[in-house]
Amino acid sequence: MHLRIFGDPVVFQIGPIPITETMITSTVVSMVLLVLAVVLVNSVRTRPDHWISVIAFLVVETFDNMVKDIIGRRHAVVATLSASMFLFIAACNLAGQLPGVHPATGSLATTSALAAVVFLSVPIAGIQTNGLWNYIKHYFRPNPLLMPLHVISELSRTLALAVRLFGNVMSGHLVVGLLVALAGFLVPTPIMALDLLIGLLQAYIFAILSIVYIGAAISAGTE
Amino acid sequence: MTDQTIIAVVAMAGAALTMALGAIGAAIGESRIGAAAMDALARQPDEASSITRTLFVSLAMVESTAIFCLVIALILLFANPFTAVVGG
Numbered sequence: 001m002h003l004r005i006f007g008d009p010v011v012f013q014i015g016p017i018p019i020t021e022t023m024i025t026s027t028v029v030s031m032v033l034l035v036l037a038v039v040l041v042n043s044v045r046t047r048p049d050h051w052i053s054v055i056a057f058l059v060v061e062t063f064d065n066m067v068k069d070i071i072g073r074r075h076a077v078v079a080t081l082s083a084s085m086f087l088f089i090a091a092c093n094l095a096g097q098l099p100g101v102h103p104a105t106g107s108l109a110t111t112s113a114l115a116a117v118v119f120l121s122v123p124i125a126g127i128q129t130n131g132l133w134n135y136i137k138h139y140f141r142p143n144p145l146l147m148p149l150h151v152i153s154e155l156s157r158t159l160a161l162a163v164r165l166f167g168n169v170m171s172g173h174l175v176v177g178l179l180v181a182l183a184g185f186l187v188p189t190p191i192m193a194l195d196l197l198i199g200l201l202q203a204y205i206f207a208i209l210s211i212v213y214i215g216a217a218i219s220a221g222t223e
Numbered sequence: 224m225t226d227q228t229i230i231a232v233v234a235m236a237g238a239a240l241t242m243a244l245g246a247i248g249a250a251i252g253e254s255r256i257g258a259a260a261m262d263a264l265a266r267q268p269d270e271a272s273s274i275t276r277t278l279f280v281s282l283a284m285v286e287s288t289a290i291f292c293l294v295i296a297l298i299l300l301f302a303n304p305f306t307a308v309v310g311g
Contacts, residue, residue, distance in 0.1 A: 005297050005301050005302065006297075006298075006301070006302050069273065069276075160284075160287050160291075163287070163290060163291060163294055164283065164286070164287040164290050166294070167287075167290030167291070167293055167294050168286075168290060171290070171293055201279065201283075202283075204279065205279060205280060205283040208276065208279070208280050209280065209283070212280070
């Protein structure tokens, strides 16, 4: 049996760049999501009362409300970012259930990239809302002695974001693989159902946590 | 016993210990979160949506420590940096 945990097999090479399996799966997932988005936009423009448009409205409304609940006001950019995160991660996790597909989020490279996006958007949102000086000041807020702790917490939560998603998806996939090798047909089905649930839950948690982190940076200067 | 065997044995024992202790901590934490959330839901059923959201987020936070342990255990077992150096 072949266990795949940290490795990422190279499928082929374009010049000096190795194209790995994860890159292919994530690109395919992004393409599918893009096509879906185009279909939904078209449907909203032409037939706003069709059920496909209702789904599109529902998705946008849900994320708008989530951002409003957490940050306290509507914020289109944060809603867009978190919704993209949720849809991409959920699609990747669900794609992992297809036979022969290794989920793209089950690779530490993908999840680190997603966490890096959140890590970078936190100071961008904070500086844009509060100005550079106010944002830097919040690092020294209760006491200048706490500045290293602020920095460490920002770094460690980024690491936690990446490793949490990677660990959950990879371990779910691994357990299903082990059960298939040990027990065979139909036995791993309940675990696969649990995997579906965990995949959606982790995508939701990633989106929520990115909203919480960015929202904290946005409201940092107002205290 | 060669060095390689000792490293393998220690790595397996370390992985088992990591997973056991990590799972205990996360399980206690998650059970307390669940109990507190049920208490809050029983007191304020109207706040169900916000309680559930906070519940999931805090569960994920606590769960991540167990996941860290899992990743460390898997590194010890399958990507151990010392086996490659010594064993070759």
